[in-house]
Amino acid sequence: MRKVSRLSRFNIASLALGLAFLYLPILILVIYSFNASRLVTVWGGWSLRWYHEFFNDRAMIEAAWMSLRVAVSSATIATLLGTLAAVALSRGERFHGRTLFSGMLYAPLVMPEVITGLSLLLLFVALNAERGFWTVTIAHTTLTMCFVAVVVQSRLGSLDRSLEEAAMDLGCNPVRAFVAVTLPLIAPAIVAGWMLAFTLSLDDLVIASFTTGPGSATLPIRIYSEVRLGVKPEINAICTLVIGLIAVVIVIASLASKLSSSQGESAAPL
């Protein structure tokens, strides 16, 4: 009995340390974004000064706006395509080129972003496409639809297929059965997929750097070029705003997946 309790104390300690390691740096950053002092490490009292500075920084605001637009459009396209891909993979057992298809969908999940970015840029240059909003959107769609496909596919996999079959026995054609029965059941996973695609796009620096053109930098590109020049307290404020936005997104996504798990036993992991 004693041995067990000592072991679990070790478990709890390692878990607590791990979580502290994950959260403390972010917490410190958020606290320092409200620091009145120009020196990032000297505490000068609470202040909203750096938020004010951010909202007066035209270049930053433009980059943030560009990032939001790209994230919303690429997440939307990626959700459509990723859901279709997930349906094809989990409902279409065999079709020609299925292995290639699933390979192409899984590869971007682990491939270094430098390679993905470089290859897309070379394609856009060869096509003589003007680089900017649309090229970044296409690049982000390609990356994030793979994540959407994984999330939606895992939900589809845990779904009882007899529901769909029942609808078809009652006279629905397969498309109607899918829209009327399956789609509402996987809707939470689709929402979670959209959220994931949105945050991934908002977060991406490397692929965006390769595929964007002059004058249309995204927020991470701007932050990156500022950070390379040294620490600026304004960056703390921007980062806190982004963290806040993502926190809202996570709350919505977790509500969606809670909804999903109350409908079926196992929800998508993300």
Add this chain to the structure above:
Amino acid sequence: MSARRIFTRPAHLAAIVPYVWMVLFFLVPFAFVLKISLSQTAIAQPPYEPVFDLTAGWEALKTAFAALSIDNFKLLGSDDIYVFAYVRSLTVALTATSLLLLIGYPVAYGMARLPKRWQAAAMVLVIVPFWTSFLIRIYAWINILQHDGLLNQILLALHLVSQPVVWLSTDTAMYIGIVYSYLPFMILPLYATLAKMEPVLEEAASDLGAPPWQVFWLVTFPLSLPGVGAGVLLCFIPIVGEFVIPDLLAGSNSLMIGQTLWLEFFTNKDWPVASAAAIVLLVVLLVPLLLYERLQKRQLEQGR
């Protein structure tokens, strides 16, 4: 045997659009990388030649093929910078992945042994930082590690050091950054296998007289190997090509391949050499990528 056979059922029809998209924006781009890696560097816009012109007919194509050069690949093999960059990338990835395994395993184990209702909460807590921008997380560490940063202030206040320690632009900082960013990728697959494991097996080993380390080493660890494999590959492959973390946290004296590629591309504008470097990186990573795919297939089959 026609296009009609390929997509007979509606589910197959669903594949068409994403299929075409992935071929266009994932597969075809690699053809361009390959093509440009075989061209000569030129001071032009775009900065390479020769350029294929498929409309020019067979003769033109033949001359184009004759003009292909593997010089860029030879350069990669002969230039120390690239050889060092590949070696460093692999070393960094190996070291970082080992650290991740060492740190991630106890955390995942702790999670898996929590009461069931706490496990879901712990998982959310591990996933949330993954949703937070990685650039922000790296930036948070710059705040802490810089010369007059929090870490040095604490160390000075505790009189553990007499003057500020240089943390930024060192390998230590880079490893902290990498471990920090990739920890969720290591914890989640480990947790997934550890949570599925029957605690009865460990109890049985313990009842039979095995001390805790033996229980772990002979029972727990071997059973968790699928998770270890997935976690190691999920971290190792992207770390090899990592660009941002070493660029912001490590010194500039020895670069990883991702950084070299980036420099070659954006600063030196040597697209053919950058493309050749990308091809070699891809080939190097193909082995773990295929391993990963095999592993996933096996896990899917086990899950059924």
